[in-house]
Amino acid sequence: SSLPPPRTRIFKIIVIGDSGVGKTCLTYRFCAGKFPDRTEATIGVDFRERLVEIDGEKIKIQLWDTAGQERFRKSMVQHYYRNVHAVVFVYDITNASSFRSLPSWIEECKQHALGSEVPRILVGNKCDLQDSVQVGTDEAQQFADSHSLPLFETSAKKPNGPEEGSQRNSDHVEAIF
Numbered sequence: 466s467s468l469p470p471p472r473t474r475i476f477k478i479i480v481i482g483d484s485g486v487g488k489t490c491l492t493y494r495f496c497a498g499k500f501p502d503r504t505e506a507t508i509g510v511d512f513r514e515r516l517v518e519i520d521g522e523k524i525k526i527q528l529w530d531t532a533g534q535e536r537f538r539k540s541m542v543q544h545y546y547r548n549v550h551a552v553v554f555v556y557d558i559t560n561a562s563s564f565r566s567l568p569s570w571i572e573e574c575k576q577h578a579l580g581s582e583v584p585r586i587l588v589g590n591k592c593d594l595q596d597s598v599q600v601g602t603d604e605a606q607q608f609a610d611s612h613s614l615p616l617f618e619t620s621a622k623k624p625n626g627p628e629e630g631s632q633r634n635s636d637h638v639e640a641i642f
């Protein structure tokens with residue numbers, strides 16, 4: 466009889482940040498290839514998957530998206546932080562308050578043993594809204610450097626932004642994962 470096919474490895478990546486920063490839209494674009502027509506507030510924890518091939522091996526990327534609402538998070542948090550391979554912190558460049566929340570998200574991750582030994586990145590979303598910027602690239606870069614996080618400014622809606630090539634790092638959401 467033939468050998469069973471090799472098991473597909475799963476990489477669990479959690480996407481963290483305030484409600485409204487675009488976590489659901491980013492994960493949707495990565496997994497479905499487009500900006501969602503509409504999103505509803507995430508209830509509890511949600512995940513989406515995409516199969517990718519790396520060096521000939523099929524790998525399942527599992528993106529975990531979470532609700533910001535405290536009442537859901539309390540019961541789900543242990544489950545959510547288990548067996549995580551990488552962390553994506555997201556803020557909204559048009560919302561300074563979402564940027565100010567980052568230290569507490571980083572701290573919560575550390576409390577669940579997700580510190581600098583786990584790959585972590587910082588994503589500034591909604592770069593298509595250049596007229597409403599509240600968090601500039603310099604400020605974000607400084608914060609990212611102080612926490613040893615690679616920074617990516619992007620948009621789930623218009624991955625190339627208004628002026629193509631004008632942003633630092635990658636401006637395409639595909640490249641962030």
Ligand code: GDP
Nearest residue numbers: 484485486487488489490504590591620621622
């Ligand atoms: P979440 O609460 O972090 O999951 O945020 P959602 O993904 O539900 O997005 C919140 C709102 O921001 C929705 O109205 C989205 O349409 C909008 N949004 C998300 N990403 C972008 C983006 O890159 N650009 C713009 N202009 N709007 C976005």
Ligand code: MG
Nearest residue numbers: 488489506507
């Ligand atoms: Mg959501």
